Amino acid sequence: MTNQLHDPRRENRYTPGLETRGSHGSWRGYVIGYVLAILLTIAAFAIAPAKNMAPFSIEAALVVLAVAQMLVHLIFFLHISTAPEQKTNILAFTATMLIIGIVVIGSLWIMSHLASNMMPMDRVMNMQR
Amino acid sequence: MSVDVATLDSHPEEDHVLPTRQHITGFGFYIYLLSDGILFAALFAAFAVLRGATDGGPDSHALFSARNALIETACLLTSSFTCGMAMLACDRRNRIMTLVGFLVTAALGVMFITLEVREFSDLIARGAGPDRSAFLSSFFTLVSTHGIHVTCGLIWLMVLLAQFLGRGFTSAMVRRFLCFSLFWHVLDVVWIAIFTFVYLIGGYL
Numbered sequence: 576m577t578n579q580l581h582d583p584r585r586e587n588r589y590t591p592g593l594e595t596r597g598s599h600g601s602w603r604g605y606v607i608g609y610v611l612a613i614l615l616t617i618a619a620f621a622i623a624p625a626k627n628m629a630p631f632s633i634e635a636a637l638v639v640l641a642v643a644q645m646l647v648h649l650i651f652f653l654h655i656s657t658a659p660e661q662k663t664n665i666l667a668f669t670a671t672m673l674i675i676g677i678v679v680i681g682s683l684w685i686m687s688h689l690a691s692n693m694m695p696m697d698r699v700m701n702m703q704r
Numbered sequence: 705m706s707v708d709v710a711t712l713d714s715h716p717e718e719d720h721v722l723p724t725r726q727h728i729t730g731f732g733f734y735i736y737l738l739s740d741g742i743l744f745a746a747l748f749a750a751f752a753v754l755r756g757a758t759d760g761g762p763d764s765h766a767l768f769s770a771r772n773a774l775i776e777t778a779c780l781l782t783s784s785f786t787c788g789m790a791m792l793a794c795d796r797r798n799r800i801m802t803l804v805g806f807l808v809t810a811a812l813g814v815m816f817i818t819l820e821v822r823e824f825s826d827l828i829a830r831g832a833g834p835d836r837s838a839f840l841s842s843f844f845t846l847v848s849t850h851g852i853h854v855t856c857g858l859i860w861l862m863v864l865l866a867q868f869l870g871r872g873f874t875s876a877m878v879r880r881f882l883c884f885s886l887f888w889h890v891l892d893v894v895w896i897a898i899f900t901f902v903y904l905i906g907g908y909l
C-alpha cells in the first residue's frame with residue numbers, strides 16, 4: 576500500500592493549508608470518555624428499578640446521570656470546549672440549549688395548565704347531548 | 705491540541721489565515737446538528753405531554769423492556785467509540801484501521817437497528833402499535849425518528865466507505881468522515897435522552 580498523501584501525482588487533490596492530522600483528540604480521551612459513559616449508563620440502569628427510594632429522587636438522579644453522560648459525550652467525543660477558538664460554536668450551542676429549554680419546559684408548562692383547566696370529559700359528553 | 709470541532713474562529717496567532725473549506729463545511733454541519741437537536745426536543749416535549757394519554761391501552765410500565773434498551777445502549781455507545789477510533793486512524797492516514805473502525809461502527813449500528821425493529825414489531829404484535837393511543841403515537845414518532853437517523857447514517861457510511869476504497873484519503877473524504885463522525889456522536893447523545901426519559905423514567909417511574 577503506497578502512502579497516498581506523499582504521492583506527488585495526487586498532490587493537487589488536497590486543498591492547500593488544510594491540515595487535519597491530530598485534530599480529533601487523543602486515543603486516551605476516547606477511552607476515558609467511553610469508560611465514563613459505560614459507568615454512567617450502568618449507574619442509570621441500576622438506580623432506575625430501586626425500590627427503597629422515592630420516585631422523585633430516582634427521577635432526579637436519572638436526569639443528573641443523563642446530563643452528565645451527555646457532557647461526557649460532548650467533551651470527550653465531540654471535543655466541545657471553552658477554548659477561545661470555539662467561541663462561535665459555544666454561542667450556537669448555548670442558543671440551541673435555550674431554544675430546547677423553551678420548547679420542552681414551555682410545552683410541559685402550558686399543556687399541564689391546559690389539562691387542569693379542561694372540563695372533565697364526561698361533562699363535555701353530557702353537554703353535547 | 706488544535707481545533708477539534710470545525711469552527712470559523714481562527715487561532716489568535718493565525719488571524720491572517722482564511723477559514724478552510726473543512727472549517728466552513730464543519731461549522732455548517734454543526735449548525736445542522738444543533739437544529740436536529742431542536743427537532744428531537746420538540747418530539748421529547750410531545751412524548752412528555754402525551755405520556756399519560758393511553759386511552760385505556762397499555763402504559764409505559766407495561767410495555768418497555770429495560771434489558772432491551774440496555775443492549776441497544778451498549779451497541780450505540782460502543783459504535784460511537786469505534787467511530788472515534790476510526791477518526792483517529794483517519795488522522796494518522798491509516799487506511800486499514802480506518803476501514804476496520806468504520807466497519808465495526810456499521811455492524812454495531814445494524815445490530816442496534818435490528819433490536820429496535822424487533823422491539824417495534826413485538827409491540828405492534830401485542831396490539832400496542834402507533835395507532836393505539838396518543839402516548840404510543842408519540843413514542844413511535846420519537847424513537848423511530850432516531851432510528852431513521854441511524855439508518856440514514858448507516859447508508860451514508862456505506863456510501864462513504866465505497867468512495868474511500870476507490871479514492872483513499874482525499875481532503876473531501878476526510879471532510880465527509882468528519883461530518884459523519886459528528887452526526888454519529890450526536891445520535892448517541894440523543895439516545896442517552898431516549899433511554900433515560902422513555903425507557904427508564906417511563907418504564908419504572
